[in-house]
Amino acid sequence: MQLLDHVSISVSNIAKCVGFYDALMESLGCEKVYETQTSLGYGVRCTAGQESHSCLAVYESETANTDEFRHWCFKAPSREAVISFYNAGITSGGKCGGEPGLRSHYHANYFGAFLYDPFGNRVEAVYHGVNTKQN
Numbered sequence: 001m002q003l004l005d006h007v008s009i010s011v012s013n014i015a016k017c018v019g020f021y022d023a024l025m026e027s028l029g030c031e032k033v034y035e036t037q038t039s040l041g042y043g044v045r046c047t048a049g050q051e052s053h054s055c056l057a058v059y060e061s062e063t064a065n066t067d068e069f070r071h072w073c074f075k076a077p078s079r080e081a082v083i084s085f086y087n088a089g090i091t092s093g094g095k096c097g098g099e100p101g102l103r104s105h106y107h108a109n110y111f112g113a114f115l116y117d118p119f120g121n122r123v124e125a126v127y128h129g130v131n132t133k134q135n
Contacts, residue, residue, distance in 0.1 A: 006043075007072055008057045010064035011119045014038055016093070020117055021058050023088035028074055028081055028125060030056075064119065071114075071122035078127055079111045085125035086113035093118045 011017045018040060022032060025042040033055070034041040043055035056072075076082045083100045090096065097114030104110065112126040 006055045006057065008059055009072060009117075009121055010059050010061040011117065011121065012061065012064045013119070014040065014058065014060040016118050017058060020089065020092040020094055021056075023092040024074075024085055024094075024115075024123065024125075025056070027084040027088040028076055030074075066120035066122070068122070071124060073112075073124040073126055076125040076127045078129070079131050082111055082113050082125045082127050086115065089115040089117075089123070094123075097122055097124075 014037070018035070021040055021042070025032065030042045031044075032040065032042050033044070038060040040058040041055060042057075056074075074085070076085060079100075086096075086100045094115040094117055097116050098112070100111070100113040102108075102110065103112050106112075107128070109128055109130055110126060111128075111131070112124055114122060114124045116122055
């Protein structure tokens with residue numbers, strides 16, 4: 001079961017975040033579906049009979065704020081995608097919140113990376129599968 005249908009993130013200046021979120025979502029294979037002067041949208045909204053989709057909206061808001069306990073975690077299709085997510089975020093104006101790697105305190109295969117967007121929102125990518133590549 002997928003728990004989330006859609007999620008919204010607020011930032012105080014959308015123009016400063018376009019490149020960051022474009023790069024993150026592209027690294028996870030998620031398509032941008034709209035862009036306005038005050039919002040961005042990625043993914044696919046659910047429709048009648050098709051409940052497996054999910055989407056992310058990023059909105060500009062004068063009252064946008066961050067909280068250290070609030071963060072958004074995106075499922076990645078592989079460990080390589082988690083690494084790509086992290087690198088895309090760092091090169092697009094994000095700040096490190098935790099480099100890609102195993103987080104065995106969650107479970108043995110939890111491979112994640114954490115970033116802060118240009119306004120301090122905490123985002124993560126995670127892969128729960130077994131690594132098929134030998135390092």
